[in-house]
Amino acid sequence: MKLNFFSFDNNRKLENAISFSIILFLFRLVFPDDMGFSPIMVVINEALVVLTFYVITLYVTEFIEEKKYPPLSLILNAGILNAFIFFVLAVIAALFAGIFSESNYANFFYSIASILYSLIFIAALSYIFSVFKRLFFLKQKKGNILYFNSMIGFLLATSASATLNFLTPSFDFINNAFKVVTILLIILNSIRISWIAFLTKKEKIYLLVISIILSILFGVNAGLSSNPSLTNKTLTEFSPALHQFLEMMMIYGSIFFGIVFFTTLFHLPTAEAFDRKAMEVSSLMDLSRLITQVFDFKELADTVTDITIQVCKSDSAWLVSNSKGELSLSAVRNIGYLEADKITNALTDQFDLKNINTVKTISKKQASLNGNGGFPSNDFSSFAVSPLKVHNFINGYLIAARRNEDLFDDDDQKAIGAFADYAAVAIENAKLLEESLEKERLEKELDVAREIQYKILPHKTPDIKGLEISALFIPAFEVGGDYYDFFRLEENLLGFVIADVSGKGISAAFIMAEVKGIFESLAKLILSPREVLTKANEILRGSLDKKSFVTVIYGIIDTKNEVMYTSRAGHSPLLLVRDGQIEEIKPSGMGLGLDFSPNFLNSLEEVRIKLKESDILVLFTDGIPEAKNASLEDYGYERFERTILHSCMGDINELSNQIMKDVTTYSQGNPQHDDITLVIFKWTKEKNNKAGEI
Numbered sequence: 001m002k003l004n005f006f007s008f009d010n011n012r013k014l015e016n017a018i019s020f021s022i023i024l025f026l027f028r029l030v031f032p033d034d035m036g037f038s039p040i041m042v043v044i045n046e047a048l049v050v051l052t053f054y055v056i057t058l059y060v061t062e063f064i065e066e067k068k069y070p071p072l073s074l075i076l077n078a079g080i081l082n083a084f085i086f087f088v089l090a091v092i093a094a095l096f097a098g099i100f101s102e103s104n105y106a107n108f109f110y111s112i113a114s115i116l117y118s119l120i121f122i123a124a125l126s127y128i129f130s131v132f133k134r135l136f137f138l139k140q141k142k143g144n145i146l147y148f149n150s151m152i153g154f155l156l157a158t159s160a161s162a163t164l165n166f167l168t169p170s171f172d173f174i175n176n177a178f179k180v181v182t183i184l185l186i187i188l189n190s191i192r193i194s195w196i197a198f199l200t201k202k203e204k205i206y207l208l209v210i211s212i213i214l215s216i217l218f219g220v221n222a223g224l225s226s227n228p229s230l231t232n233k234t235l236t237e238f239s240p241a242l243h244q245f246l247e248m249m250m251i252y253g254s255i256f257f258g259i260v261f262f263t264t265l266f267h268l269p270t271a272e273a274f275d276r277k278a279m280e281v282s283s284l285m286d287l288s289r290l291i292t293q294v295f296d297f298k299e300l301a302d303t304v305t306d307i308t309i310q311v312c313k314s315d316s317a318w319l320v321s322n323s324k325g326e327l328s329l330s331a332v333r334n335i336g337y338l339e340a341d342k343i344t345n346a347l348t349d350q351f352d353l354k355n356i357n358t359v360k361t362i363s364k365k366q367a368s369l370n371g372n373g374g375f376p377s378n379d380f381s382s383f384a385v386s387p388l389k390v391h392n393f394i395n396g397y398l399i400a401a402r403r404n405e406d407l408f409d410d411d412d413q414k415a416i417g418a419f420a421d422y423a424a425v426a427i428e429n430a431k432l433l434e435e436s437l438e439k440e441r442l443e444k445e446l447d448v449a450r451e452i453q454y455k456i457l458p459h460k461t462p463d464i465k466g467l468e469i470s471a472l473f474i475p476a477f478e479v480g481g482d483y484y485d486f487f488r489l490e491e492n493l494l495g496f497v498i499a500d501v502s503g504k505g506i507s508a509a510f511i512m513a514e515v516k517g518i519f520e521s522l523a524k525l526i527l528s529p530r531e532v533l534t535k536a537n538e539i540l541r542g543s544l545d546k547k548s549f550v551t552v553i554y555g556i557i558d559t560k561n562e563v564m565y566t567s568r569a570g571h572s573p574l575l576l577v578r579d580g581q582i583e584e585i586k587p588s589g590m591g592l593g594l595d596f597s598p599n600f601l602n603s604l605e606e607v608r609i610k611l612k613e614s615d616i617l618v619l620f621t622d623g624i625p626e627a628k629n630a631s632l633e634d635y636g637y638e639r640f641e642r643t644i645l646h647s648c649m650g651d652i653n654e655l656s657n658q659i660m661k662d663v664t665t666y667s668q669g670n671p672q673h674d675d676i677t678l679v680i681f682k683w684t685k686e687k688n689n690k691a692g693e694i
Helices: 012-032 039-067 069-101 106-138 142-167 169-191 201-225 231-236 240-293 299-313 337-351 363-370 408-458 506-521 527-543 597-604 637-647 652-666
Strands: 318-321 326-333 360-363 383-389 394-403 467-474 483-490 492-499 550-558 563-569 572-577 583-585 604-609 616-620 676-683
Touching: 012 039, 012 597, 039 069, 039 106, 039 142, 039 240, 039 483, 069 106, 069 201, 106 142, 106 231, 106 240, 142 240, 169 240, 201 240, 231 240, 299 318, 299 326, 299 394, 299 408, 318 337, 318 383, 326 337, 326 394, 337 360, 337 383, 337 394, 383 408, 394 408, 408 506, 467 483, 467 652, 483 506, 483 676, 492 506, 492 616, 492 676, 506 527, 506 550, 527 563, 527 597, 572 637, 583 637, 597 637, 616 637, 637 652, 652 676
Parallel strands: none
Antiparallel strands: 318 326, 318 394, 360 383, 383 394, 467 676, 483 492, 492 550, 550 563, 563 604, 572 583, 572 616, 616 676
């Protein structure tokens, strides 16, 4: 029920409660005797009492809902307040009788005392009513609001009829009729309580005791409030409706807590089972939260074993992980590592745990009937073993053990199975996290390797008059095995090399780095391309295994004599573009590392090419002709040569870009599978230029 006639915040509601209390106080102070004589004043007084009670109840209800007090705390607070009411009814009555006599009811001090006395009851009843409202709707369905509103309506009608009875005593039957109906509704609403089922066994035992005390205390207060004593006469003269409401609330409390007692008593036998289910649900929620927030598998494994012991009431528990077919303990509780390992091995060997799909319970009796060597432990009487399965693969086991003769029942097995499922997910997450971290580490290392490789390759092409140079390198992976370089040799001599290491990735990059060092050293010592390749092959003998080799084209351009010398060690042919035609320069030779005998030297051929104006020399690795489209068809040499001829008339940088654009367009939809290296020379030396100037 929402008491929202005044839609203010809680501070404003408190201000309203204080304001109406002051107005009521001043009204009674100014008109202390009119209650017994003027019906109009009675109605005004009752209206002020109702409004004061209403605004105070608004504030108290909102306060209780904001604080979200648990039911036992609310009941205890109501009990303390009810004890205070008992004190007021029993003790203050005698105090009033001793101070005031029949002749001085209307004196000033009595008026102040009676007003304060009545305001205390208004505040106390507001809190008790708010507690009953909160307890009724706690864990309730919204449809039950009709029953509570009906009870409130008859409570108000009973209180109003008390005022009518005060003015006209002959109409007391109306008040009695409303009382009967209100009590019936109180009984009906008291039965409709749902929150008791959600208490723990300990809380239910506590509730049994306190409900007996409160039922008796409310009953005593109901008797005191209905007897015509001096105190009640004071409260009745102040407000007949308030006095009637006090009596009905005391009856309400007595009935309510009496029913609470019996309801709790009936719930007590199932309290332990409910506690267990609640613990299971809470534990599963905690595990779910840990799996998403905690990435330390050891912490998760310890939590799983702890919860297994608590929920399943086992004496020991341990978690076993399966890594590459070997079992290892990940977490143990209330048992030594050696003993847990011994029991795990015995269970695996004797009871074929490798093939279990659900929770398996093993007892001493089953072990003796099984005949597989007896029970694996003298300290424990039964075990429950649950596989940790992810994608139909067993990652380990969750094992619980008991020393007493109680076997693991179906509920225990379901709980252990649920915890095992969470543990399996935790193990899988831990593995994925470890793999992710390892991948991240490797990626960082590859980033470093890629950075080093780009430092190994030339930052820019040499600036040679009469010779245009364009070069690019695109690895298929983070690092690659392709290599190219330029060497400034003697005056008017420029050495160049392009190489392709077999394989891909980091291993090819390491060999490439070694090849760079070899050619950088040999190029400055030897001016014959054939001899350079021969020496390089000898040096690589100790570095390359049988599966590794390097294809190379090494050459020297003599800008003075306009000649190029080159040798090829198994590499793709060098393309010479001259007069609108392409010629393959393909001197014989096998790759470095394929043969370390004299046959290697005998296979090498060195050729001499006389350069002419506008000659274009194209060196490349097989990543270009072997680029594949979505149908896995090669880009091919013919398409490559057509692209060169189509774009060779312009700048060679434009030629490089056009080649890569065509290769990329052709292989769209299929990832690059090999490194791409492209080096292009264009001889543009005019006859009137000074030969050999670099």
